Amino acid sequence: MSNSTHPPPQQEQVDAYSYLSGLGNSFSSEAVPGSLPAAQNSPLHCPLGLYAEQLSGTSFTSPRHRNLRTWLYRIKPSVTHEPFHPRDPPNRRLVGDFDDRATAVATPTQLRWRPAELPPPGLDFVDGLHTVCGAGSSFLRHGFAIHMYAANKSMDGCAFCNADGDFLIVPQQGKLLITTECGKMLVPPGEIVVIPQGFRFAVDLPDGPSRGYVSEIFGAHFQLPDLGPIGANGLAAARDFLSPTAWFEQAHRPGYTIVQKYGGELFTATQDFSPFNVVAWHGNYVPYKYDLSKFCPFNTVLFDHADPSVNTVLTAPTDKPGVALLDFVIFPPRWLVAENTFRPPYYHRNCMSEFMGLIYGMYEAKADGFLPGGASLHSCMTPHGPDTRTYEATISSLGAAAKNAPSRLCGTLAFMFESALIPRVCRWALESPSRDLDYYQCWIGLKSHFSHGDGHRGDDGDGRAATTTGGEVGKDAKEE
Numbered sequence: 001m002s003n004s005t006h007p008p009p010q011q012e013q014v015d016a017y018s019y020l021s022g023l024g025n026s027f028s029s030e031a032v033p034g035s036l037p038a039a040q041n042s043p044l045h046c047p048l049g050l051y052a053e054q055l056s057g058t059s060f061t062s063p064r065h066r067n068l069r070t071w072l073y074r075i076k077p078s079v080t081h082e083p084f085h086p087r088d089p090p091n092r093r094l095v096g097d098f099d100d101r102a103t104a105v106a107t108p109t110q111l112r113w114r115p116a117e118l119p120p121p122g123l124d125f126v127d128g129l130h131t132v133c134g135a136g137s138s139f140l141r142h143g144f145a146i147h148m149y150a151a152n153k154s155m156d157g158c159a160f161c162n163a164d165g166d167f168l169i170v171p172q173q174g175k176l177l178i179t180t181e182c183g184k185m186l187v188p189p190g191e192i193v194v195i196p197q198g199f200r201f202a203v204d205l206p207d208g209p210s211r212g213y214v215s216e217i218f219g220a221h222f223q224l225p226d227l228g229p230i231g232a233n234g235l236a237a238a239r240d241f242l243s244p245t246a247w248f249e250q251a252h253r254p255g256y257t258i259v260q261k262y263g264g265e266l267f268t269a270t271q272d273f274s275p276f277n278v279v280a281w282h283g284n285y286v287p288y289k290y291d292l293s294k295f296c297p298f299n300t301v302l303f304d305h306a307d308p309s310v311n312t313v314l315t316a317p318t319d320k321p322g323v324a325l326l327d328f329v330i331f332p333p334r335w336l337v338a339e340n341t342f343r344p345p346y347y348h349r350n351c352m353s354e355f356m357g358l359i360y361g362m363y364e365a366k367a368d369g370f371l372p373g374g375a376s377l378h379s380c381m382t383p384h385g386p387d388t389r390t391y392e393a394t395i396s397s398l399g400a401a402a403k404n405a406p407s408r409l410c411g412t413l414a415f416m417f418e419s420a421l422i423p424r425v426c427r428w429a430l431e432s433p434s435r436d437l438d439y440y441q442c443w444i445g446l447k448s449h450f451s452h453g454d455g456h457r458g459d460d461g462d463g464r465a466a467t468t469t470g471g472e473v474g475k476d477a478k479e480e
């Protein structure tokens with residue numbers, strides 16, 4: 001059915017695969033006509049001799065508007081496997097509980113990383129995944145983790161299953177072909193994919209090496225943000241989220257391995273069949289992908305800089321209204337039209353913690369040092385903002401007319417994972433050779449432009465010039 005030339009209604013052929021459009025919908029999909037039971041979930045005999053299996057993403061008793069579950073009709077049920085054992089070798093760079101200070105530590109320092117080197121040959125998505133920072137605990141069902149991955153090998157004879165939380169994956173380089181129990185999705189850089197807790201999936205690399213970012217949330221799921229006064233339309237539209245259509249493999253697969261992440265540790269169990277043996281499914285708990293170029297940005301049209309929440313693609317809420325466990329925010333190409341306004345991000349300190357990545361191009365707040373595939377972390381109340389070069393270029397010699405003219409920010413795509421929880425940072429991330437230990441220098445050259453009536457201007461206010469690493473301190477002000 002997924003390779004039919006005439007997809008059935010509601011099914012869209014987007015790339016090599018067919019998808020179902022919508023977020024939060026109740027979908028159904030069958031790879032063989034008639035394989036989905038009619039009118040009930042668990043008949044005495046399922047069509048074609050399939051087993052019925054429910055995958056629950058929320059407690060059975062969650063309120064109806066939040067309740068997520070899917071019924072999978074499969075050739076053999078998931079339970080048909082040998083016992084779980086700790087995986088050998090383990091991946092010691094995965095964390096699911098951030099209370100252990102031997103692993104992850106608190107630091108208010110501004111952190112930045114250069115893009116990672118490509119990994120040694122033979123690393124798949126599971127081995128290429130490492131945690132950068134996070135908070136809370138998968139055991140307590142509250143918290144998040146931020147991982148990065150770099151892989152150069154397709155997963156072979158194994159599937160991954162994350163019992164801890166949902167993965168939101170942001171490929172930065174190299175397409176991902178993700179096979180899930182609901183079907184297949186192709187995810188190039190510029191798109192994101194969400195694999196909810198518990199789904200088994202395998203990552204192939206059809207383009208060769210791939211690297212990117214992953215946010216994982218414990219005890220919550222992503223949803224679209226409320227739009228408030230924006231109205232009924234704008235930002236990410238539900239119909240642009242695409243879920244796979246049923247696809248299955250039937251072959252005997254001796255030694256097939258399920259790699260289960262559970263409490264941040266990996267376990268394996270073998271079975272003699274592929275977990276991608278779901279012939280039909282229906283429900284609202286599904287993996288999905290989203291093309292970030294479909295995002296419809298709203299922004300300032302007269303003056304001042306809007307808070308980045310205006311660019312929220314998906315949010316995972318906490319119990320406090322308006323406070324996110326994790327927001328996924330993008331900084332897409334767009335027009336800048338604000339008048340008499342400092343258009344780059346403002347200097348700020350935030351009670352939320354901000355992890356940023358760059359998919360391509362240059363980020364509007366950083367003229368240097370923040371590169372595609374790199375990352376930064378500005379934790380709770382840690383000051384940050386545009387680097388010296390960005391600030392000086394923005395306020396420089398250009399006439400007011402040019403500064404007020406509309407300009408199009410092109411060829412750039414940055415994003416932010418923003419959380420109300422304070423992350424601890426993994427020791428290996430702090431000690432990584434990719435860490436940019438000079439990051440703070442990008443602000444050290446910011447000089448005083450202060451000027452007032454006593455004729456004393458352009459220094460730090462105590463008569464001494466500000467120290468800097470190479471900038472010409474106070475020069476502009478004194479030359480005015």
Ligand SMILES: O=C(O)Cc1cc(O)ccc1O
Nearest residue numbers: 307308344345346354365384
């Ligand atoms: O820190 C950052 O670069 C992200 C960010 C962007 C912006 O436009 C406003 C606030 C903010 O935190």
Ligand SMILES: [Fe+2]
Nearest residue numbers: 348354378384
């Ligand atoms: Fe910020």
